Amino acid sequence: xxxxxxxxxxxxxxxxxxxxxxxxxxxxxxxxxxxxxxxxxxxxxxxxxxxxxxxxxxxxxxxxxxxxxxxxxxxxxxxxxxxxxxxxxxxxxxxxxxxxxxxxxxxxxxxxxxxxxxxxxxxxxxxxxxxxxxxxxxxxxxxxxxxxxxxxxxxxxxxxxxxxxxxxxxxxxxxxxxxxxxxxxxxxxxxxxxxxxxxxxxxxxxxxxxxxxxxxxxxxxxxxxxxxxxxxxxxxxxxxxxxxxxxxxxxxxxxxxxxxxxxxxxxxxxxxx
Amino acid sequence: xxxxxxxxxxxxxxxxxxxxxxxxxxxxxxxxxxxxxxxxxxxxxxxxxxxxxxxxxxxxxxxxxxxxxxxxxxxxxxxxxxxxxxxxxxxxxxxxxxxxxxxxxxxxxxxxxxxxxxxxxxxxxxxxxxxxxxxxxxxxxxxxxxxxxxxxxxxxxxxxxxxxxxxxxxxxxxxxxxxxxxxxxxxxxxxxxxxxxxxxxxxxxxxxxxxxxxxxxxxxxxxxxxxxxxxxxxxxxxxxxxxxxxxxxxxxxxxxxxxxxxxxxxxxxxxxxxxxxxxxxxxxxxxxxxxxxxxxxxxxxxxx
Numbered sequence: 001x002x003x004x005x006x007x008x009x010x011x012x013x014x015x016x017x018x019x020x021x022x023x024x025x026x027x028x029x030x031x032x033x034x035x036x037x038x039x040x041x042x043x044x045x046x047x048x049x050x051x052x053x054x055x056x057x058x059x060x061x062x063x064x065x066x067x068x069x070x071x072x073x074x075x076x077x078x079x080x081x082x083x084x085x086x087x088x089x090x091x092x093x094x095x096x097x098x099x100x101x102x103x104x105x106x107x108x109x110x111x112x113x114x115x116x117x118x119x120x121x122x123x124x125x126x127x128x129x130x131x132x133x134x135x136x137x138x139x140x141x142x143x144x145x146x147x148x149x150x151x152x153x154x155x156x157x158x159x160x161x162x163x164x165x166x167x168x169x170x171x172x173x174x175x176x177x178x179x180x181x182x183x184x185x186x187x188x189x190x191x192x193x194x195x196x197x198x199x200x201x202x203x204x205x206x207x208x209x210x211x212x213x214x215x216x217x218x219x220x221x222x223x224x225x226x227x228x229x230x231x232x233x234x235x236x237x238x239x240x241x242x243x244x245x246x247x248x249x250x251x252x253x254x255x256x257x258x259x260x261x262x263x264x265x266x267x268x269x270x271x272x273x
Numbered sequence: 274x275x276x277x278x279x280x281x282x283x284x285x286x287x288x289x290x291x292x293x294x295x296x297x298x299x300x301x302x303x304x305x306x307x308x309x310x311x312x313x314x315x316x317x318x319x320x321x322x323x324x325x326x327x328x329x330x331x332x333x334x335x336x337x338x339x340x341x342x343x344x345x346x347x348x349x350x351x352x353x354x355x356x357x358x359x360x361x362x363x364x365x366x367x368x369x370x371x372x373x374x375x376x377x378x379x380x381x382x383x384x385x386x387x388x389x390x391x392x393x394x395x396x397x398x399x400x401x402x403x404x405x406x407x408x409x410x411x412x413x414x415x416x417x418x419x420x421x422x423x424x425x426x427x428x429x430x431x432x433x434x435x436x437x438x439x440x441x442x443x444x445x446x447x448x449x450x451x452x453x454x455x456x457x458x459x460x461x462x463x464x465x466x467x468x469x470x471x472x473x474x475x476x477x478x479x480x481x482x483x484x485x486x487x488x489x490x491x492x493x494x495x496x497x498x499x500x501x502x503x504x505x506x507x508x509x510x511x512x513x514x515x516x517x518x519x520x521x522x523x524x525x526x527x528x529x530x531x532x533x534x535x536x537x538x539x540x541x542x543x544x545x546x547x548x549x550x551x552x553x554x555x556x557x558x559x560x561x562x563x564x565x566x567x568x569x570x571x572x573x574x575x576x577x
Contacts, residue, residue: 037413096288119546
């Protein structure tokens, strides 16, 4: 009986939590006259018309925005994984002067709100003539500014037995060979977790992309979706929902494919989704 | 461990800096120097449109303006504090409640856990905020639902008294990430304690109060710090739901949204820098306060 009540509560909560998502998907298939004032999760006269309408609702097609988002997210994943892995190896395995201090600085940047830096960074990147390019979004990632991933990888590397390093050392390997032959291959799970979170965070990121990308040819999906705010009237709601659904599909696909890994990544580091 | 002049150690010391060099460059170029730059700018009238030669030193004017001459700024502080004070405890309570329901491994638990977690991945996006805006509008699903019971709903996002609540609900909806952390924490509470308590005839409520909560306190603390810091930084949902304005009448003007408006729509970058520094100091103080209260209620087992 108690088990049954618990299941009932969980199912009720589940319905509440999933409702906005299901409503979003169903609304994207509803004709205009059904969108207004409807709780229903099932379109009466389902239509796919909002998808092509939304896709070409701006002077530049959504294909361009998806391409831009994909390029930025892809490059960010590569940049984060490479740069954070190097830094993490130094913190986790190498002894050098000032390590403790740098590690403390790295933890400090974990808690540093990004908004504090946005004004001077903007001025800096404007001086480099980087506005409206991908550089302000990618270059900082090449310099290991995402401390979350360094932290995650340090935690992971501390679990790799040191005996492996020592054995390689006895065979004459230096710090570079130990990195290439042992740490790099064994860090794959941490790299995959970092890659997934990098992708999802960049794909969803709005603040920095809004600031650095202006030209319609250069903007990403979230910045393009923002333009739906300027168009008023009920006829734009359907296309807006359709493009919102499409924009969430990649993240949803990652969720389906890597659900277990995402949950574990959170457990070990407390990363936010 | 022998160190100093040993050549292997010296090689390792150099390698350390080689591997750390991208990060060091980033720490200097992307973080530390811009931070100092923004501190300097915060004492100037710099705006993005004028030439650098027109830059003037204005002393503490930007800082006094915030607290003495800018009602919008005070609105933004109020909105952000209320948002954090309401949304964070409710989100954590939801996360803990559902985690307790899912604690025992049963068939289907994994599916529930995954689906409850899904909003945490999607909820921060522009797409979801647009959906939220439509859902809570006059003709949205929320009012259509209320109409089933004969209640006429408001245009929630245009009501100064309610607009922020829609953002709070959106934040609570994303309780899945702290929930997953709570679930991991619950696994760490030793089972023997519950068994011993049951032998002593303790009620469920008493063992929750005296075993679960103290055992979970490090995780509660961790979630509290993280969610508070995140709560203060909410931007996307406030921007989208208010159409970029922070309205109606500043009711959703989150701090970061006002900072964005000052710096990037009004181009008052000196003023925005001053706001950023006050923000940084406020976050640091709040984090420090949380850590100092932690001593009194966070219990670490095994003398960690």
